Amino acid sequence: MEDAAEELLDSPDVLAQRINQAGGKAGVAASVTWLLQNAAALDGFNSVEEWAVATGGEGPVGYHLTQVRAVLARELWQRRLFVGVTVIDEMLFQAVRRRSQDPVLDVLVWLGRSPLGKPTYVIYPLHSFGLLGAGILFQPSEVSSEALARAYGIAVCSQHNRLSRAVEWLDEVHGWFGITGRVPNDLLEHWRSGRAPWLERNPLLVVRINTLSDSYYENQRLLLDRLHITTTFLGGLAVRQPVPISEASRLLSTRSVNNWQTLDVHHYFVMNGGIDDQGALRGDAIPMSVEAGYLAELSDLPVDLNMAYWSKGVDSAEGLWQPLETIANLQLPTRFRRSRAGQHSRARTARKIFESLDYFRRSLGFDRWYAVVSLATAFEMLLTSHYAGGITERLKRRVELLLGDPIVAQAVADVYDARSEMVHAGRTPPESLAIHAAQRAYLGCLEQIASKLNGLSRNEIDPMRRITGDI
Structure with missing residues (x-):
């Protein structure tokens, strides 16, 4: 993320050249040329909003502005520079209106x-x-997420039970993330007292971002995608810890020690990069009124993370982080309603895999019925391209092709069979079911698939058959 911001600051001409060349002869350059040749059509308007109200945003001007904006947005978002489309539209409109030689660079x-x-x-x-x-001999350094914060821009902590302690922790996070501006104590106190008791009482997740928007909800889908990837990453790390967490060890988890967490969650907070007169960050408390159900679900992460282990092995977490980033980037074209790239097999496959992560995360709960049904659904979304009979054997075959381990493949088949028995016959899952092994298998398959997605033909009819080699 830091490299992407530096690229934008230090070499905007390089990125502008890439964007202007996108789409070939009928791509961005052609649309920019047309807009500059017809810039007089914008002279009677002071803003893109004024123009859109008067014209309905339709016609050739709207078409070419949208073409350029779509590529600008995609290139920025893939670099995790989350700019709202209204911001891009206004800046592009003004650049064309003043006859800039290179509106994209401007x-x-x-x-x-x-x-x-x-x-x-x-x-x-x-x-x-x-x-x-946690426990009697609790050492804060053993549960610090500093290593994850510096490597991946993700910081997590246990409940603090006092706002002053949360502020002290956020001050540490500022150092890990390289944040300019101090922690906004007064703003956090205002939010805590009026709308967010969870600031004191719940574990906190802080995700480093670069964002710029014109309204509360403009970038929410992009931010939710980051939270989606981040919570899946944390859940995946918990699955990949050396051994399954025992009931005895859970007693020494911060989840079990002095926990006053609340489900009274109605807002989340986005710091926007601005700094007030006292040198504190500015931010917004975003009401969870848009996509409220999904927002609430993202906060549910029933795992116990061994930070002592991951602080020493933070580099090994890259094997999970990069596939998640790959999937997130490849599914981005599906976010554009009129994007032709979003209809290609590669983007649609990436989007389906991206959605399967939700079901993997749901499988992490302590309810076995819910875990089995969710994990079976995650595998079906991950490893199949369309419905056909014989799913259990197909999943087993493809897991073995990807991972080369028939025992693990059988564990996945057993989970899917158990799901069918539960859903159709009302049976309870057997205690012998290797759910943890199947969860690990999901992550292994995800890594293998992500490494092959870029080589997938845009018009592939059965992407998973091709990727897994099940031919």
Whole structure:
């Protein structure tokens, strides 16, 4: 993320060239040329909003503005520079209106000078999440997420039970993330007293971002995608810890020790990169009124993470982080309603895999019925391209092809068979079911598939058959 912001600040011309060349002869360059040749059509309007109200945003001007904006947005978002489309539209409109020689470069230079270039963060509550290592001999350094924060821009902590302690922890996070501006104590106190008791009482997730938007909800889907990837990553790390967590060890989790967590969660916080007169960050408390159900679900992360282990092995977490990033980037074209790239097999496959992560995360709960049904669904979404009979054998075959382990493949088949028995016959899952092994298998398959997605033909009819080699 830091490299992407530096690229925007230091070499906007390089990124502008890439964007202008996108789409070939009928791509961005052609649309920019047309807009500049017809810039007089914009002279009677002071803003893109004024133009859109008067014209309905239709016609050739709207078409070409949208074409350029779509590529600008995609290139920025893939670099995790989350710029709202209304911001891009306005800056592009003004650049064309003043007959800029390179409107795309003008937009990028302006963005590089804006708060987008400064890293900031989202604060999000977690529920049912714990860090191992609490107890009588509890050492804060053993549950610190500093290593994850510096490597991946993710910081997590247990409940603090006092706002002053949460502020002290956020001050540490500022150092880990390289944040300019101090922690906004007064703003956090205002939010805590009026709308967010979870600031004191719940585990906190803080995700480093670069964002710029014109309204509360404009970038929410992009931020939710980051939270989606981040919570899956944390859940995956918990699965990949050396051994399954025993009931005895859970007693030494922060989830079990002095826990007053609450489900009274109605807002999350986005710090926006601005700094007030006292040198504190500015931010917004975003009401969970849009996609409220999904927002609430993202906060539920019932795992116990061994930070002592991951602080020493943070580099090994890259094997999970990069596949998740790959999937997130490849599914981005599906976010554009009129994007032709979003209809290609590769993007649609990536989107389906991206959605399967939800079901993997749901499988992490302590309810076995829910875990089995969710994990079976995650595998079906991950390893099949369309419905056909014989799913159990197909999943087993493809897991073995990807991982080369028939025992693990059988564990996945057993989970899917158990799901069918539960859903259709009402049976309870057997205690012998190797759920943890199947969860590990899901992550292994995800890594293998992500490494092959870029080589997938855009018009592939059966992507999973091709990727797994099940031919």
